[in-house]
C-alpha cells in the first residue's frame with residue numbers, strides 16, 4: 001500500500017512537529033529543571049539567611065533579655081541603695097537627735113545646714129534659729145538677747161570675739177554659760193569641704209562635780225590640817241603631864257627606895273617611855289599619811305649610827321640575855337650621805353622589834369656594801385634575829401599600818417603595829433627597798449637596801465686596817481658569830497687569831513702560847529668573867545686584856561685592879577679598839593669608864609639659868625633635876641616675862657618652852673636676840689612637838705639646841721654642859 005504523499009508529508013510534518021515539540025518540551029524541561037535548581041539553591045540560600053537571621057535575632061533577643069535583667073538588677077540595687085541611704089540618714093538623724101550634746105553643721109557661707117533638738121533647744125523662744133540662719137545671727141541672739149553670761153564683756157565685744165574665733169582655721173574650744181543654768185563647751189571643727197561641724201557638749205554636770213570635788217578636797221585638806229593640828233596639840237597636851245610623870249619618877253628613882261618601891265618607880269618610867277613612844281609613832285604616821293615628811297640629807301658615819309642604835313638598845317638586850325652583834329663591812333666609806341635621823345629611826349624600830357620578838361639567841365645587824373651606784377654605794381642593812389619568826393602569809397601584811405601577827409601573840413608583845421608601816425614609808429621615801437625573810441620558830445631577817453651617796457667632802461675614806469703591832473690575839477666568847485666577826489677583822493690587820501669558848505680552853509690556850517692581846521666577852525655562860533680575868537692575870541701577868549661589855553660600869557673594878565687594859569661597849573665599834581691599841585689614832589672612846597674628871601677650878605660666880613615655862617609641874621621637875629647643882633635658877637611664866645627677866649637677870653643660859661600663852665618661845669627668842677647680850681646667849685628650846693618640821697621651825701627661830709619633853713635629866717645635863725659659857729661650871733652643891 002502506498003501511503004499518499006500528503007499523508008506521509010503530513011506524518012512527517014507531524015513527526016517533525018512532534019520532534020520539535022519533544023525537543024521543546026525537553027528544552028522546557030531542562031530550563032524548568034535549571035530554574036528549579038536555581039530556585040532550590042535560592043531557597044537554600046534563603047533558608048540559610050533565615051536561619052542566620054533567626055540566630056542573630058535570637059542572640060539579639062538574648063542580649064536584650066540580659067540587658068533587661070541587668071537593668072532590673074541595677075534598678076533593684078538602686079532601690080536597695082536608696083533604702084540603705086534612707087535608713088542610714090534616718091539613723092543618723094535619730095542619733096544626732098538623741099544626743100544630749102548639741103550638734104549643728106554650717107556651710108562654707110556660715111549658714112546653718114542642720115541642727116539637732118539639743119542645739120536648737122536653748123533657742124526655743126527664737127524660731128528664726130533653724131537651718132538657713134547665719135552663724136553670726138545665732139551668736140548675736142546669744143549676746144543681745146542675754147542668753148549667755150558675758151562676764152565683763154559688752155555684747156559687741158563678745159560677738160566680735162566669737163566671730164574672730166569662728167574665722168580661725170583651727171577654731172579653739174570655748175565655754176559658754178547660759179543664764180538658765182546650762183554650761184556648754186563648744187568644739188567647732190572645719191571639715192574638708194569648708195563646712196563647720198559644731199559640737200556643743202553639755203558640761204553642767206561635769207562642772208558641778210568639779211565644784212563638789214574641789215569643795216570635798218578643800219574639806220579633806222581642812223580635815224587633815226585639823227587632824228595634824230589636833231595630833232600636835234594632843235601630843236603637846238599628853239607630853240606636858242608626861243613630863244611631870246616621867247621626870248618625877250626619874251627623880252624618885254634617885255632617892256632611897258625599898259625593892260618594891262623601886263620596881264614601882266621603874267614601871268612608871270618604862271610605861272611613861274612606852275607611852276611617849278606610842279605618841280611619837282602615831283604622830284609620825286599621821287604626818288607621813290599627810291605626806292608632810294621631808295628628808296634631810298647630811299653626811300653621817302653609818303657604822304657609828306648603827307652602833308649608837310645598838311648601844312641604846314643594849315640594856316634591853318642584856319636584860320633579856322640576848323647577844324647584840326654588829327657586822328660592818330670594813331670596805332664601806334666612813335662617811336655617807338643620807339637622812340641619819342630617819343635611818344636611825346628605821347634601825348631602832350627593826351632592832352627593837354627583833355629584841356621584842358626574840359627570847360633567846362642573838363640579834364645581828366649587818367651592813368654590807370653591795371656595789372657602787374651612779375651616785376654612791378648600794379648598802380644592804382639586815383637585822384637578823386633568832387626569835388619567834390613570821391609565817392609566810394603574814395610577811396606582807398606586817399608592813400601595813402596597825403597590823404600585827406595574831407592577836408594572842410600581840411597580847412604578849414606590846415606595840416601599835418605602826419612601826420613597820422613607818423619604817424617602810426621612810427625606806428621608800430629614801431628610794432630604798434625593804435623585805436623580810438622569816439621562818440616561824442627559827443627567826444626573822446629584815447633587810448633594807450639603800451643607795452647612799454658618798455660624802456664628797458671626804459671621798460674614798462674607808463676604815464683603815466693598820467698594823468696593830470700584835471702578832472697573836474685570843475678571842476674568848478660564847479658566840480660563834482661574834483668570834484667570827486672579830487677574827488675576820490683582826491686577821492685583816494695581820495693578826496693571828498685563836499678562839500676559845502670556855503674558861504678552861506682559854507686558860508690552856510694562854511699558857512700554851514701567850515697571845516699579845518685577849519678580847520674577852522663580858523657575858524660568858526660557863527664562868528664569871530671576873531674569875532676568868534683573875535685567872536688570866538695569874539697565868540699571864542701584864543697581858544693586854546680588853547673586855548667587851550654590855551655594861552661597862554661592871555668593869556670598873558677590874559679596870560681599877562689593872563686586870564683590864566680597857567672595857568669597850570658591845571657590840572664592838574672597831575675604831576674604839578683601834579684607839580685602845582693605837583692611842584695615837586685619836587681620843588679614847590667615850591664609853592670607856594673614865595677616871596673622874598680633874599677638878600675644875602672653882603668658877604668666879606654661880607651659873608645663872610633662866611627657864612621660861614608656863615606649866616608649874618614642868619618648872620618643878622626642872623628645878624628638881626638641877627637641885628643637886630649649885631646654880632642660880634630663875635623662872636619666867638611666859639614669853640614676855642622671859643624677855644623682861646633676860647634684861648634684868650642677864651642669864652648665862654636660857655631654857656625656853658616653845659608653846660606658852662601670850663608670847664610663845666619663838667617670839668621671845670627673837671626679842672631676846674635683839675637685846676644687848678642676847679645675840680650670843682645660848683637658848684635651848686623645850687618642846688613637846690617632837691616632829692621634824694617643828695624642830696626646824698624652832699631652830700630657825702634662833703635657838704641653839706632643843707630638848708623634847710618629857711625631859712630626861714641625862715639629856716638636860718648633857719645640853720647644859722655643852723652650852724655652859726667658858727669660865728663657868730656646874731659644880732655640885734657643897
Ligand code: ADP
Nearest residue numbers: 353354357398404405415416417418419420444
Ligand atoms: P609593833 O611591833 O608595834 O606591833 P610593827 O609594825 O613594828 O608593830 O610590827 C608589826 C608586827 O610584825 C608585829 O606586831 C609582829 O607581829 C611582827 N614582827 C615585826 N618584827 C618581827 C620580828 N623581828 N619577829 C617576829 N615578828 C615580828
